[in-house]
Amino acid sequence: MNERPLTREEVDLFLRLRPHSRRAFMAAFGATAAALTLSACSPSKPEAKADGKLVIEGSEGNKLAFYNWDTYIGETTLADFKAASGVEVNMTLFANNDELFAKFRAGNPGFDVIMPSNEYVARMVEAKMLAPLDHAKIPNKKNLLPEFQDADFDPGRKYSMPYTWLVLGIGYRKSAMKGGVIPDSWKYLYDSAEYKGRLSLLAESADVFRLGFKYLGKSVNDATPELIKQVEDMLIKQKPNIKNFHEDNGQDLLMSREVDIVLEYNGDIAQKETEDPDLAFVVPKEGSLLNSDCMCIPVGAPNPNNAHAFINFLLDGQNGANITKTILYPTPNAAAKALMDDTYKNNPTIFPPADIMAKCEYGKYAGSAITQAFEAAMTRVRAA
Incomplete structure (x- = not known):
């Protein structure tokens, strides 16, 4: 994909704007912000887990392309995943579901994980834009609250895992x-x-x-x-x-x-x-x-094994809590919610x-x- 990385100054502004609307970053930079790419970074490099790197079965390499809303990820989540797996995440931002859908009309331009909302999950399934998920590679699905284990818009969670509601x-x-x-x-x-x-x-x-x-x-x-x-x-x-x-x-x-x-x-x-x-x-x-924003793997994803590992990583309780503390949206993750304080839960x-x-x-x-x-x-x- 021909997209440039964000500068350090742009990343700093991105982090400062997180407590606002998902579209605040787009408003600050203009429409061209949707084409910017954010590489895994954090104020300080996280330590690798004591048991070593996360092993990804059938790993395609050390890259993953993530298409996400702005202000919608934890401050160290991408760097934490890189430390755990060795896989670097390039995150590109979109402003709304219509833009996301239009991006895939002519086929997948190279993304591994995308974040459509529930109605657009169904629409993209109908358009054959989404690949079925391998639940065996997403064991942290067990962390979801019972009411999010299934969904009317995606029976059996065949194509999507919930990120927020x-x-x-x-x-x-x-x-x-x-x-x-x-x-x-x-x-x-x-x-x-x-x-x-x-x-x-x-x-x-x-x-x-x-x-x-x-x-x-x-x-x-x-x-x-x-x-x-x-x-x-x-x-x-x-x-x-x-x-x-x-x-x-x-x-x-x-x-x-x-x-x-x-x-x-x-x-x-x-x-x-x-x-x-x-x-x-x-x-x-x-x-x-x-509404529920969901993690999906588009048809033609170049790194589907890395994509499954990334989705599973985001559904981990501690990783989910770190995201929730930053974005302050309701989480469907019971394990993450349990780690939040009462000012959030109540x-x-x-x-x-x-x-x-x-x-x-x-x-x-x-x-x-x-x-x-x-x-x-x-x-x-x-x-x-």
Whole structure:
């Protein structure tokens, strides 16, 4: 792959930006950041394990190409893997799932491990872009919480292993809530003028429409033409009350006090709560949309044995905890979660109450026609 390594200064900035959105690094460097490559590095070289190097059966060599979201790896994880295995990881960054999918339309350009979200796992399987995993080479799958051992979007975990999970909800500024009332319904975003000009929705059409279905008492996967039209009409009516549709930076809009209520992921708000205690997060009472970013091996991976070893390494309890301490997203790894402190494990933003989570669903890939219907309806909303 013709991609240059990051400079030391760029790596330093990358590490400083980690506590922010997965897209913060892209915003800092511009679109060309997606083509940069980060080699295994850390502030100090980790010691090799006492029992020596990790032995990779059938190792293809000492390289591995990793395609990942920005701000989404532990500070020493890549260097730790190199110390344990002798394999150097070159990590290239992408900004969104559409970019990831487009990268593989013409075939694998040379990556060994990639990180699509759940709906795109199904989409890439359908497009024959993902290789089946050899579970015998991923014994740390046992560390996953029971509810992540299988997945509706990937039965039997044939093609994916979970890295994180995320839930969409409402981030808000507590001091700005009228009467101190918690905005615990999608009504505040979709069907109310109470916070006119002080609310922001995500720009991603599928997410916005699926959550509109939830507000109307339907499943996030009830994507009928009639229901899409109903949510479209509701959003057009609501649009005068919406300040903007943000690019996954709702937490920054809250921090800058540009808005008081945002549609955002729990992990993004949890990060900012550590900086501003006036911020909070709630999953609305109607339920919400779940996402899970997953580790996959694309068809044509040049180093599939190294890829399996890397995925297994990331699923190790201590390695998973080191990642989680850096990125502060919810982990599906029981062994990693057990090593985290109570401020993480008991954080209701990161881990919302079970009764609310029971009302949340994963979005199912329903084919290109539905995807295009979402996008066309959102275009009409934004043009209205």
